[in-house]
Amino acid sequence: MTDTFRIALAGNPNTGKSTLFNALTGLKQHTGNWAGKTVSLAEGTFKHRSKQYRFIDLPGTYSIFSNSADEEVARNYIVFEKPDLTLVVVDATSLERNLNLALQILEMTKNVVICINLMDEAEKRGITINERLLARRLGVPVIKLSARNRAGIPLLLDTIDRIVSGKIACEPVQIKYDGEIEARIASLEPFVKQVVDDRISSRWIALRLLDGDESLLKELNTRLKTKEETVCNQS
Numbered sequence: 482m483t484d485t486f487r488i489a490l491a492g493n494p495n496t497g498k499s500t501l502f503n504a505l506t507g508l509k510q511h512t513g514n515w516a517g518k519t520v521s522l523a524e525g526t527f528k529h530r531s532k533q534y535r536f537i538d539l540p541g542t543y544s545i546f547s548n549s550a551d552e553e554v555a556r557n558y559i560v561f562e563k564p565d566l567t568l569v570v571v572d573a574t575s576l577e578r579n580l581n582l583a584l585q586i587l588e589m590t591k592n593v594v595i596c597i598n599l600m601d602e603a604e605k606r607g608i609t610i611n612e613r614l615l616a617r618r619l620g621v622p623v624i625k626l627s628a629r630n631r632a633g634i635p636l637l638l639d640t641i642d643r644i645v646s647g648k649i650a651c652e653p654v655q656i657k658y659d660g661e662i663e664a665r666i667a668s669l670e671p672f673v674k675q676v677v678d679d680r681i682s683s684r685w686i687a688l689r690l691l692d693g694d695e696s697l698l699k700e701l702n703t704r705l706k707t708k709e710e711t712v713c714n715q716s
């Protein structure tokens with residue numbers, strides 16, 4: 482039996498997530514169709530080196546807190562559905578703004594590849610990017626792409642293969658906050674650990690709870706309750 486690895490595509494709006502999704506899966510996913518919670522996530526499969534992958538095209542968001550339905554959809558998928566790997570697609574022509582979301586995702590989940598897309602556009606504007614330095618600083622692979630021209634896709638697939646086979650270990654950089662926040666995280670995190678499994682970042686959950694993220698708290702309560710009921714039903 483072949484395992485199917487789930488790969489989520491996240492990123493700011495208009496960074497080429499759907500273009501990359503289409504290039505990888507051969508499907509024709511369109512943009513801008515994420516208004517409201519009822520919209521289902523686009524999924525497509527792809528086989529590479531005898532491994533089966535399912536790609537999930539998440540809504541484009543500027544952050545991944547709980548400011549909108551789109552942000553909740555993307556956040557819930559990464560935190561609760563726990564994909565094997567998340568590709569964060571960033572725009573090479575506005576890297577600084579895009580890295581904001583990338584850093585948030587690096588706090589939430591371990592297996593991440595930063596895909597710097599629209600490299601053709603960046604090159605036209607004379608922008609150069611040192612992806613090796615970025616990878617060292619961020620602790621995860623960074624790949625330059627031009628999804629529209631399929632440039633960089635073989636290297637991306639090779640990197641995905643090496644991560645899911647355990648040949649590359651991601652060690653995402655964790656932002657260190659000031660002393661008081663770190664002390665509060667340290668006191669809250671053990672309680673969070675008791676209720677969520679190890680694949681959810683307890684540090685990130687503690688941080689969001691300290692920030693008063695009501696929507697996340699509600700989601701946690703719903704999901705934990707459902708889990709308890711399932712456990713009760715089975716016993």
Ligand SMILES: Nc1nc2c(ncn2[C@@H]2O[C@H](COP(=O)(O)OP(=O)(O)OP(=O)(O)O)[C@@H](O)[C@H]2O)c(=O)[nH]1
Binds near residue numbers: 511598626628629
């Ligand atoms: N020049 C260039 N344009 C690209 C590239 N990749 C995507 N685009 C264009 O960028 C625009 C946005 O691409 P999408 O794939 O729709 O972006 P998205 O991230 O899915 O957007 P949302 O779903 O709205 O978040 C489209 O016009 C694409 O053709 C690329 O590598 N180079």
Ligand SMILES: [Mg+2]
Binds near residue numbers: 498499500512513538
């Ligand atoms: Mg899209």
